[in-house]
Amino acid sequence: MSVQLPDDPAREAVLAGRPTLWLNPGLQANGIADPALPVRPAQVRDAQANWQQLAPVLQHCFPELAESAGAIQSRLIEAHSLRHALGYEGTEYGRVFVKADGDLPVAGSIKARGGVYEVFMHAKGMAEQRGLLTPGGDITVLAGDQARALFARHTIAVGSTGNLGLSVGIAARALGFRAVVHMSADAKPWKVERLARLGVEVVRHPADYTTAVEQARLAAEADPSMYFVDDERSELLFFGYSAAAGELATQLERAGITVDEGHPLFIYLPCGIGGAPGGVAYGLKAVFGDAAHAFFVEPVQSPCALVHMMSGSKEPVSVYDVGLSNRTEADGMAVARMSAFVAEVMRPLLSGVFTVADDDLLRWLWMAGKTQSIRLEPSAAAGFAGPRFIVDSPRGQACLKAHGLADKMAQATHVVWTTGGAFVPEAQYQQFLKRGGALIESA
Ligand SMILES: *Cc1c(COP(=O)(O)O)cnc(C)c1O
Numbered sequence: 001m002s003v004q005l006p007d008d009p010a011r012e013a014v015l016a017g018r019p020t021l022w023l024n025p026g027l028q029a030n031g032i033a034d035p036a037l038p039v040r041p042a043q044v045r046d047a048q049a050n051w052q053q054l055a056p057v058l059q060h061c062f063p064e065l066a067e068s069a070g071a072i073q074s075r076l077i078e079a080h081s082l083r084h085a086l087g088y089e090g091t092e093y094g095r096v097f098v099k100a101d102g103d104l105p106v107a108g109s110i111k112a113r114g115g116v117y118e119v120f121m122h123a124k125g126m127a128e129q130r131g132l133l134t135p136g137g138d139i140t141v142l143a144g145d146q147a148r149a150l151f152a153r154h155t156i157a158v159g160s161t162g163n164l165g166l167s168v169g170i171a172a173r174a175l176g177f178r179a180v181v182h183m184s185a186d187a188k189p190w191k192v193e194r195l196a197r198l199g200v201e202v203v204r205h206p207a208d209y210t211t212a213v214e215q216a217r218l219a220a221e222a223d224p225s226m227y228f229v230d231d232e233r234s235e236l237l238f239f240g241y242s243a244a245a246g247e248l249a250t251q252l253e254r255a256g257i258t259v260d261e262g263h264p265l266f267i268y269l270p271c272g273i274g275g276a277p278g279g280v281a282y283g284l285k286a287v288f289g290d291a292a293h294a295f296f297v298e299p300v301q302s303p304c305a306l307v308h309m310m311s312g313s314k315e316p317v318s319v320y321d322v323g324l325s326n327r328t329e330a331d332g333m334a335v336a337r338m339s340a341f342v343a344e345v346m347r348p349l350l351s352g353v354f355t356v357a358d359d360d361l362l363r364w365l366w367m368a369g370k371t372q373s374i375r376l377e378p379s380a381a382a383g384f385a386g387p388r389f390i391v392d393s394p395r396g397q398a399c400l401k402a403h404g405l406a407d408k409m410a411q412a413t414h415v416v417w418t419t420g421g422a423f424v425p426e427a428q429y430q431q432f433l434k435r436g437g438a439l440i441e442s443a
Contacts, residue, residue: 003321005310009395014307014355015322017300021354021389022310023399024347031348032285039235039345041286047117047239048246054120057139061174064105072112074100076251077372079416085367088387094412095257096387098368099248101419102380107167108423109332109380110241110276115167117240118229119156123175126150148176155180157220158229159213161272161331162191163420168229169200180226182216184209186334190425208326209273210318210337231273232339241279245287248415259291263411266390268383270419271296271305271353272335274342280417285349293403295390296346296353297382299328299361304338306353309346316340329358332379332420352399354389356382359439366436368418375429376421383416390414 005011013020028034032041055070065072079096083089088096101110123142127133130150133141141147155178158168165181172179179200183192185207195202205212213232220228231237252259259265265288269277274296281294296305301324311317318337319326326336364381368374390396391409400406424432 001321002323003307003311003313003317005307005322006312008310010306011310014303014310015324017324019300019355019357019360019385021352021393021395022306023352023395024309024350026309026347027351028348029290032282032289034348037345037348038341039238039282043235043239044242044245044283044286047243050121051117051240051243053139054117054124057142058116058120060140060143062106068105072104072106072116073247074102074104076100076248076255076415077374078255079372081371082368082374085371086364086384086387091410092391093387094410094414096414096416098372098374099415099417100374101244101417102374102376102421104422107163107170109163109167109420110280110417111163111167111420113244114237114240114276114279115158115164115229116171117243118234118236119168119171119175119177121236121240122156122227123147123151123177126154142175151176152178153225154178155223155226156229157216157226158182159209159216159231160184160187161209161334162187163332164229164231165195165200165202166191166423169195169198173198173200180216180219182212182219184212184334186331188331188428190428194423209335231275233341234275235341237275238279238282238342241276242283242286244280245283248284249287252413257413259288259413261291262408263291263413264405264408265292266386266412266414267292267294267417268386268415269294269296269417270330270333270379270382271298271338272333272379274305274338274346276419277417278339278342278346281349282345293351294349295351295386297385298353298355299330299333299382300355300357301325302328302330302334302336303353303355304335305343305346306355308338308343309350309353330361330379330382332377333382354385356385360385362432362436363439363443364436365432366440369433374418374421375424376418377424378432380418380420383418386416387414
């Protein structure tokens with residue numbers, strides 16, 4: 001299939017694989033209240049309550065959660081020295097923060113918010129159905145012998161470029177489920193090895209992510225003892241991620257930061273299939289309304305959300321359809337076709353999407369590591385391009401003007417969501433640093 005993208009100021013750069021900013025013409029004032037959306041803000045609150053309910057069993061299964069009483073949370077770090085390295089020292093950049101999901105406990109990436117949630121919610125539902133758990137009863141029975149024997153007769157399957165597989169595999173094995181992870185060709189060997197050590201069955205596909213997911217879905221449909229975590233369609237994943245919004249709101253409040261019309265919040269979220277950034281963005285719009293401006297960021301060769309949303313098509317449009325390769329070092333974002341469910345939800349909510357080059361990911365990875373010891377994998381560094389696109393680029397400035405924000409930027413807060421990194425093996429991380437350092441020197 002070959003698709004013609006509509007006339008748009010960003011089109012030429014997108015097709016040429018050059019970094020650019022696309023502004024979403026579908027963005028609506030108070031879009032969160034759009035009655036046509038298939039989801040509701042109340043579901044974000046439900047997810048927060050569910051996480052709280054799961055906390056005791058999460059703490060039981062993952063001792064590293066003792067300090068947080070079972071909550072899976074990351075730090076909000078002000079980018080004091082990092083903002084200088086990035087060139088964001090001017091007052092026009094307001095305050096710049098990093099939401100360090102790369103350090104998230106249990107799974108070492110933003111996927112801890114989605115995959116762990118879906119697996120534990122599935123386990124809870126299964127235990128309730130079998131009468132092992134009464135609604136509102138002691139949730140730690142999920143980690144008891146009877147539940148474990150039940151889960152051992154069931155399999156949880158997922159398709160992944162790596163991190164979702166890690167998160168789902170870790171959660172499933174912690175409860176005693178069998179687990180099968182279908183990996184795309186982009187999957188890093190260390191992620192495959194780590195899963196194998198956990199007793200997860202890894203099926204490697206010599207194909208891209210979308211194909212791996214399709215294969216996994218087919219295998220699961222043929223086997224009634226198998227539950228499939230569907231990264232393209234799952235509302236559980238989506239709302240597991242969305243609960244991060246409440247966490248960020250609390251952290252901003254503690255940091256003395258106001259978010260309102262006069263104090264805009266800009267959030268930059270690395271995007272693969274769209275579930276993680278979509279869930280977080282939806283949650284943030286539910287919490288902050290139009291004071292939150294959510295942007296996705298994608299590699300120049302894998303801008304699947306950008307091309308699909310720009311196309312305006314109801315049918316899925318992939319990056320291949322417009323002649324891009326889907327080749328990137330950023331395995332967490334190596335996705336050619338975005339989730340149709342997330343695209344529908346984001347249509348009235350997303351401010352825009354920008355793209356980044358792989359070399360810049362490695363440069364920013366180096367800067368974050370060297371200035372503030374924030375350990376990232378390449379995908380996780382993508383959001384650092386955000387403030388420059390918004391504050392400095394002609395299209396960003398036009399967007400600020402159109403929304404009456406041009407004179408409010410000194411009061412703005414930028415949150416760069418860094419999505420993975422803690423589990424990257426040291427030798428691999430040192431290689432990333434070396435490449436990033438060499439790129440900075442050669443510039
Ligand atoms: C999964 C992932 C993303 C993107 O999330 P999607 O749900 O695929 O859009 C970004 N960064 C990292 C490190 C990831 O693991």
